[in-house]
Amino acid sequence: MVLIADILEAEETYKDSILEDKQRELLSAKLGLWSRIPSEIKASWEKKILCFLDLFPFVETSDDFPSEDIKLLVAAEAALLVTKRSFEDYRFLRSIYVWENQIPRQPQAHGMASMREVHLSWKYLEKTIGHGDDGKNLVLHEFAHVIDFSDDGKAQSIPVPKTSKDFKFWENLIAEMHTRIVNAHSAGIEFPVRSYAGLQCDKGLTPEIFSCGTSAFFELGESLQKECPDFYDALSKFYRMNPAAWPKSNLR
Helix, strand or coil, X not given: CCCHHHHHHHHHXXXXXXXXXXXXXXXXXXXXXXXXXXXXXXXXXXXXHHHHHHHCCEECCECCECCHHHHHHHHHHHHHCCCCCCHHHHCCCCEEEEECCCECCECCCCEEECCCEEEEEHHHHHHHCCCCCCCCCHHHHHHHHHHHHHCCCCCCCCCCCCCCCCHHHHHHHHHHHHHXXXXXXXXXXXXXXXXXXXXXXXXXXXXXXXXXXXXXXXXXXXXXXXXXXXXXHHHHHHHCCCHHHCCCCCCC
16 A cells, blocks of 8 residues: 555655656657647656656566566556646555566456455556557556456446545436447447447446546547546546647557
8 A cells, every 4th residue: 555655755755756858758759648648748657657656566477578668558547637636646656567478377368456466467468558549549448447346345337435525416417327338339329438338337337437437538538528428427527637738649
């Protein structure tokens, strides 16, 4: 668990820091979202990236793997979710595993997340991290799960605790989104949130709507705003950003 004191110390340490030129060059070359982020957000984002690398450990899954470049790419997208929020969203996160090929014992999974761990397949991520406009961002998806877990230990797509005044709003919104996603994809209608979000249910809970919705929010913001304005507005207030107004990605 990351203590609030550790978060405050890291933020103080990096408050005047920026990425090195070679780090920016890597992110610009490899990260599909990089070119879309407005300059007024990038300054805060860079500090969050540096803090993230300091606060959250990457586990070595094989000799000298993951590389520092891979850590930077993952940290950049994970930090984007909390650029306008607090690292307290990740306070229970202990370890990040980036596997060179398959995730052990889960060969079909590209990524997995719990409150304390994130697992990512670099074999898949390497092919897709340059896509900034398909709504299937693996890192955003898995770290959104971490946020979903952090308030109550459950993945039910409600990113606020039951004691929050917004809990009922999110509960109703997610139920409505579940119906819309299922209906749209059953009818073969193009929809910004992928069908996986509606098909995955666990004991009546829908754990994938917030995570898939987060990927759609950052990468298909204009489409999500048009098709699901209430959901878009809720995510916009939560992440305190407006990706629908960002320029289109030019990297793929």
